[in-house]
């Protein structure tokens with residue numbers, strides 16, 4: 430099977446998954462063409478996944494297709510953007526039909542589930558690496574940014590934290606318990622918080638998605654906003670499964686492990702008061718923004734440290 434046959438067989442069908450009026454021209458030409466509606470801004474981002482770094486060697490291709498698109502799409506959720514389309518740059522060691530079938534299946538269900546149509550890409554031979562560029566739109570000037578947090582704002586997170594990080598210990602488990610199966614599901618099939626992000630436009634003062642752990646990602650918000658915060662570790666939303674698997678260590682996972690793709694937002698208290706009940710139910714208040722720079726943790730077990738700098742691909746060297 431040649432390069433063009435591979436694209437036609439496995440990826441062309443995704444381009445026809447669900448027509449989007451915004452994609453004027455998709456797979457097959459030198460570029461795709463996207464039309465931006467009047468009064469909206471284009472929001473776009475690219476993320477790469479490398480075998481052995483972001484996913485294990487010999488990883489299930491169905492999960493890989495889903496996870497790679499979910500991780501990239503989570504950045505659209507963090508900006509409050511509505512999803513439109515994505516491009517896929519895929520480097521493969523070989524054209525294995527069984528692998529490609531699984532990968533295209535996982536990618537296709539993620540693309541339908543998140544409402545993003547495949548608009549183009551690039552296919553090359555080499556070590557397994559994939560990059561996805563996602564495109565969305567948001568009302569002009571209203572994209573949620575990292576830089577808008579102000580002293581007095583509440584710090585909120587969606588869902589539960591630490592599950593996907595805990596799953597890394599069980600990726601090879603032949604007979605996982607129910608608790609293990611729960612955290613594994615959170616690692617294999619993360620669900621970017623697109624609806625929540627879009628609903629927070631005009632309400633949140635800042636937003637980031639948690640790909641790298643709460644301490645690291647909230648740290649990016651605080652730095653970009655020129656403020657600090659105190660987080661009450663006893664308020665962290667932790668799943669029953671994580672608590673049962675990790676016990677006293679659960680809070681450490683909630684603070685510093687990545688891959689959950691939940692949102693961390695800040696919001697002025699007067700806006701929180703009038704926020705719709707349906708939004709409040711998806712979020713947990715974990716702390717408050719302060720003038721004094723830096724992140725302070727209180728209310729946690731003694732074992733909890735504050736030094737989770739996040740994953741740095743070039744850190745630790747000279």
Ligand SMILES: Nc1ncnc2c1ncn2[C@@H]1O[C@H](COP(=O)(O)OP(=O)(O)OP(=O)(O)O)[C@@H](O)[C@H]1O
Nearest residue numbers: 474475476477500501503504507637638639640641
């Ligand atoms: N090679 C690069 N060239 C230009 N800008 C870059 C490059 N790498 C990263 N950036 C920019 O740096 C900023 C931070 O990137 P980073 O990848 O850490 O954020 P993220 O995608 O939200 O997080 P994650 O990749 O952990 O999901 C982004 O604005 C990104 O566009």
Ligand SMILES: Cc1ncc(C[n+]2csc(CCOP(=O)(O)O)c2C)c(N)n1
Nearest residue numbers: 481482483484485640641686687688740
């Ligand atoms: C097999 C395996 N080992 C470790 C991890 C954890 N991990 C790797 S990179 C990263 C941060 C985001 O990276 P980037 O900044 O490049 O987007 C995280 C949380 C994983 N997901 N899979």
Ligand SMILES: [Mg+2]
Nearest residue numbers: 475476477504
């Ligand atoms: Mg990135």
